[in-house]
Amino acid sequence: MCADITGGTLSGSEDVCLIRGDQGRAIRALLDRIADKWALLIIATLHHQRLRFTGLQRHIPGISQRMLSLTLRKLERDGLVIRTVHAEVPPRVEYELSDLATTLIPHAIALANWAIEHNPDIDARRAAYDQQHREPGA
Numbered sequence: 001m002c003a004d005i006t007g008g009t010l011s012g013s014e015d016v017c018l019i020r021g022d023q024g025r026a027i028r029a030l031l032d033r034i035a036d037k038w039a040l041l042i043i044a045t046l047h048h049q050r051l052r053f054t055g056l057q058r059h060i061p062g063i064s065q066r067m068l069s070l071t072l073r074k075l076e077r078d079g080l081v082i083r084t085v086h087a088e089v090p091p092r093v094e095y096e097l098s099d100l101a102t103t104l105i106p107h108a109i110a111l112a113n114w115a116i117e118h119n120p121d122i123d124a125r126r127a128a129y130d131q132q133h134r135e136p137g138a
Contacts, residue, residue, distance in 0.1 A: 033078050038063055038071045040108055043080065043101055050084075050096040080104070 019027050034040055038060070045051070045059045057068055072095060075081040080101040086092040 033074070033080070034104070034108070036071065038067055039075060042068070042071055042075060043097065043104065043108065046081065046095060046097045047102070047105055050094045052092065052094055056095060075101075 034043070041060050041063075042056065045056060051059070053068065053072075056072075057063060057065065060068070063071075072081060072083070076083050079098055082096050082098050084094045084096070086094070
């Protein structure tokens with residue numbers, strides 16, 4: 001049991017209580033960091049390798065230079081990506097995961113496995129819902 005924001009109690013495991021413990025601030029902040037369209041793809045691409053900007057862009061089809069730049073900057077700010085500028089002419093910039101980001105990999109893999117396992121069920125339920133809630137005559 002854990003207390004909710006109204007002072008009542010919630011049934012469930014302590015793990016579920018962790019999600020609600022701070023009114024969801026920690027989990028919302030995490031999802032804001034990694035749940036955009038590109039962040040986890042960048043993190044997965046940098047897993048076990050250091051890449052330059054163009055190398056990253058080559059490994060992530062469909063990402064624009066602007067979105068790659070913005071997402072890298074956000075991940076660097078959060079301490080998940082390390083940007084190294086080498087004093088050369090022209091300057092060489094490389095990106096790699098921080099130790100903090102590597103601790104995220106197993107959890108991201110668990111989420112990916114859950115998604116792969118359950119997406120067929122979710123797709124079927126969406127189709128059933130859409131069929132049931134279709135406007136008459138549509």
